[in-house]
Amino acid sequence: MTLYHFGNCFALVYAPYHMAYKFSGISEYATFSKCVYAGGLYIFTQLCKMLLLATFFPDSDSNQVVGEYDAFFEILKATVDFADLLGLYFALNSIPGKGHAKILTAAIGWASAEVLVTRSVPLWVGARGSEFDWRYIRSCAESNVALLQHASTAALVWLWTRSDLPRKHSPAVLTLLALTPYRSLIEEAIASILSLSAWALLALRAIHATALGLTSLAIYAVLAQQIGM
Template identity: 25%
Template sequence: MGLFYLANCLALAAGPYVLVYRCSGMKENDAFWKCFKYGMLYGLMQMLKFFLATLIPHDVDTSPKNVFYMDIMSVILDLVFIYSIAYRASSRNEFNLLVACMGWSTAALVSTKFVPIWFGTKGVEFNAIYLCLSYEANLEMLLTFVQFYALWLLIHKQGSFSNCSVVLFILTCASMRQMLFSFIDRVMQSIFQALLSKTVIAFVLGTFVLSLKRTMKLDKVNKTPWITATWKSLSDLIHPLWTQHIVPALGLKPVRENRASLATNAKRHN
């Protein structure tokens, strides 16, 4: 009976991954080894985290504030690796980004979900905790796709300032999902209520990313740095307000009108 329960948990956890791999055209394009390479990159990132963890003194303060800062550093390291992958995929087609998402999420599934399920379900006939853990693996895949595609949209930067702000908020929520899910587990009394809340969050973020992907222009990659592009969008938003309200109130003339008047005066003198 325990073996049957283990098979059910593994099927629930890995089934959607197999469906995405087969239905997205990866099998026809021989993308298995590419997914394996991105999975190895995920393993390299985890080894780097382990190495950095050995540099922390053993008598460090483990208060919630310091633990939060450590989690932030882990999120930043994840974003650095994912940004390098998404930036490389942005110069190619979208299929490479899909392969990167699949390889990254599959490696996360094997390292964070398969091991607890494999050792936890031995000799157990039924336990709802491992079924919920298998279901959370599907949410992790969805949020990994959200994280990759949000960075991909920011790299293209073809949308408005408001769209980029929404994408940045979605990226922040998807990157800090472990802390958010831990908070939900502490607040919610029932494990099924917590699972429902996590599902709603994952599907809302995924829906927003899909809608922004349709609205934002993605025909070419903008090579301008993201901070410069955001500052330009913000200046384009403030400039009409400045010329309509601030300049008349101060009794100033716009710079363009001053230049035009100087040019006409120079022509008259000539």
């Protein structure tokens, strides 16, 4: 039963990533090495973020009173996540091909590295336990939502780099990019105000990621039609 539970969690986490790579068409471009490169950029970016947090926000947990939430301090910490946009920018510039291939390759490589770094060890240690726990299923579902979020963010970064982006869409792209580092804070704030459970928060994140993905796709479709991609 333990192995069965771990196998289910493993499939729920990694199968969507494999399917996204296999059936999106980017595998035909021999982009596996570029996915690995994007994953390497993710790890490098996280190390840089850790260095920035350690430099400018030292001992942040011990400096806060237990039970006290400093919103301004959390916003400042979240601002460091702008480094993710820079990392995705470099990943996109390193990938040849059409726009959709760049976006999907960077997003899948970036998200795959994230899930390997943040989910693999907890699943290996926890999901193989003697008792079934829904939190591991929820964690696996969150990784799938993260893939959609990273694909949307990569699309927005790619759109921002385009000089032929229609001027009427530029404010929307810039606004969504500016809010990207604070996405988790906004979602958690809404969950706190509405007293949402962990599963309800996951549903909120899925709805948010879907709305962001559809918006990015709509802007991308307009640009692709305009330039004949």
